[in-house]
Amino acid sequence: MELKIFFADFELIGAIFCLIATAYLVLGKSVIKKQYRALAYLEAVVAVMLFFDAFAWYYRGIQGQLAYWVVFVSNMISYIAVALLQVFYVHYVIVSMREKEKDYRILFVISGFSWTNIALIVISQFTGFIYSIDPATNLYQRGNGFPLISAIAFINSIVALSYLLSKRNQLSLYRLMALLSFVLLPTLAGGVQLFIYGYSLSNLTCFACALFIFFQAIYDNTNILVGQQKHISKQDSELQDMRTRIALSQIRPEFLYDALNSVYNLCDKDPALAKELIVHLENYLRENIQSIDMEGLVPFGRELEHTRVFLAIERFKYRDRFEAEFDIDTTDFELPALTVQPIVENAIRHGISVLPANHKGLIRISTERGNGYVKVQVTDNGIGFDMNEYYRDDSDGSSQIGIKNVRDRLKVMEDAELHVTSKPGEGTVVDIIIPTKR
Numbered sequence: 001m002e003l004k005i006f007f008a009d010f011e012l013i014g015a016i017f018c019l020i021a022t023a024y025l026v027l028g029k030s031v032i033k034k035q036y037r038a039l040a041y042l043e044a045v046v047a048v049m050l051f052f053d054a055f056a057w058y059y060r061g062i063q064g065q066l067a068y069w070v071v072f073v074s075n076m077i078s079y080i081a082v083a084l085l086q087v088f089y090v091h092y093v094i095v096s097m098r099e100k101e102k103d104y105r106i107l108f109v110i111s112g113f114s115w116t117n118i119a120l121i122v123i124s125q126f127t128g129f130i131y132s133i134d135p136a137t138n139l140y141q142r143g144n145g146f147p148l149i150s151a152i153a154f155i156n157s158i159v160a161l162s163y164l165l166s167k168r169n170q171l172s173l174y175r176l177m178a179l180l181s182f183v184l185l186p187t188l189a190g191g192v193q194l195f196i197y198g199y200s201l202s203n204l205t206c207f208a209c210a211l212f213i214f215f216q217a218i219y220d221n222t223n224i225l226v227g228q229q230k231h232i233s234k235q236d237s238e239l240q241d242m243r244t245r246i247a248l249s250q251i252r253p254e255f256l257y258d259a260l261n262s263v264y265n266l267c268d269k270d271p272a273l274a275k276e277l278i279v280h281l282e283n284y285l286r287e288n289i290q291s292i293d294m295e296g297l298v299p300f301g302r303e304l305e306h307t308r309v310f311l312a313i314e315r316f317k318y319r320d321r322f323e324a325e326f327d328i329d330t331t332d333f334e335l336p337a338l339t340v341q342p343i344v345e346n347a348i349r350h351g352i353s354v355l356p357a358n359h360k361g362l363i364r365i366s367t368e369r370g371n372g373y374v375k376v377q378v379t380d381n382g383i384g385f386d387m388n389e390y391y392r393d394d395s396d397g398s399s400q401i402g403i404k405n406v407r408d409r410l411k412v413m414e415d416a417e418l419h420v421t422s423k424p425g426e427g428t429v430v431d432i433i434i435p436t437k438r
Contacts, residue, residue, distance in 0.1 A: 014047075032220065035220075038091050038092040041088045042091075048078075049081035053203050063137070067138050080118050084118075086153070087111050090160050091107060093163065096171060106159070106160075117149045120148065127143075130145045131143050153190065164179055172220065179213065185209055258317050277316055283306075301331045303335060303338075304365070306337075307340050321353070322361030328365075329369060338406075342405055347428060348361075363379070363380050372436060376432040380428055384425055384427050387420075403418070415435045416435060417431075
């Protein structure tokens with residue numbers, strides 16, 4: 001087999017591979033989309049360079065007008081692609097950096113040198129300054145300006161290498177090795193070609209480096225995907241643990257003791273009322289336990305009914321110590337389970353239950369729809385508390401457990417908020433802001 005046929009076949013195989021790599025980078029699933037897209041441009045330029053250089057090799061030395069124009073056009077496009085390679089290479093290097101480390105000024109420097117080479121290549125088609133094609137033999141000949149574009153390309157490589165080394169701490173070891181190979185090996189091969197004519201060493205090393213850099217990008221993407229899956233699994237586990245802890249923390253032992261004690265006392269005095277209390281307690285416990293496995297949101301109506309059940313049980317303990325009012329403007333929205341009931345429980349435990357005997361407590365639950373949100377408000381006329389002390393306790397993680405649990409629950413909703421205002425001797429207001437789709 002002729003040497004030129006061997007090189008041409010090898011370059012065509014490389015071009016096909018680079019085109020497949022380009023398609024994969026554009027269409028494949030990726031968590032580093034910008035890097036994949038930048039690498040796709042680089043692989044595409046390598047494919048163009050290899051494809052047209054292969055045709056130049058096939059038709060080189062074959063006489064005829066058609067062969068001449070194939071060699072003429074193929075050489076020009078291949079040379080232009082080589083000049084553009086450094087631009088897309090540096091673009092890929094920049095995109096590989098962390099966002100705050102990206103500096104596109106180096107890209108303008110590289111582009112300036114590359115466009116200078118492209119201009120010289122275009123001019124050479126009329127003057128033969130860089131290279132020429134003999135119409136009689138259809139053979140390629142270097143011109144007097146060939147060392148000039150080689151020197152410009154070498155300067156570009158030195159600039160790119162210097163920039164890459166200055167940012168080496170921003171890259172993984174494998175990514176750095178791949179990027180280094182793409183600038184070092186073709187540069188060394190290009191230096192050899194200055195003295196040895198007839199071998200496309202730089203093109204072949206470009207293909208080898210394109211192969212290396214492509215698989216390295218896949219390796220990075222796979223590692224990130226695996227890491228994300230592990231992180232998601234860990235988050236799911238933590239979320240499940242949080243749901244369990246919150247649900248169980250809502251079932252206070254003293255609450256159960258008081259409820260069961262009330263059932264015991266009512267069994268002889270009022271069996272029907274005892275049965276009613278048992279039904280309320282059963283519904284309360286069922287809702288709390290079911291909330292452990294709830295991954296999504298629940299309708300507000302369900303949360304409101306759970307709160308009503310809790311209030312019905314508490315009335316058996318506190319008798320006529322408090323009243324509950326409801327001003328429900330809307331129920332057509334969702335929120336995390338165990339969001340309203342813990343706030344109401346907090347109001348009874350810390351606000352109303354410690355009121356003087358001659359003061360009757362009042363808990364008011366209301367909903368109000370606004371522009372893009374729903375506000376759920378729980379108000380009580382309990383003893384209240386000092387907000388400065390509340391913020392101080394909240395900053396060190398020792399805030400009231402009911403409020404803390406609700407804040408944790410609301411984390412599953414983007415932009416959901418919880419606001420607490422209170423005054424000693426006047427009571428407390430808790431606003432839960434739930435975003436809604438407009």
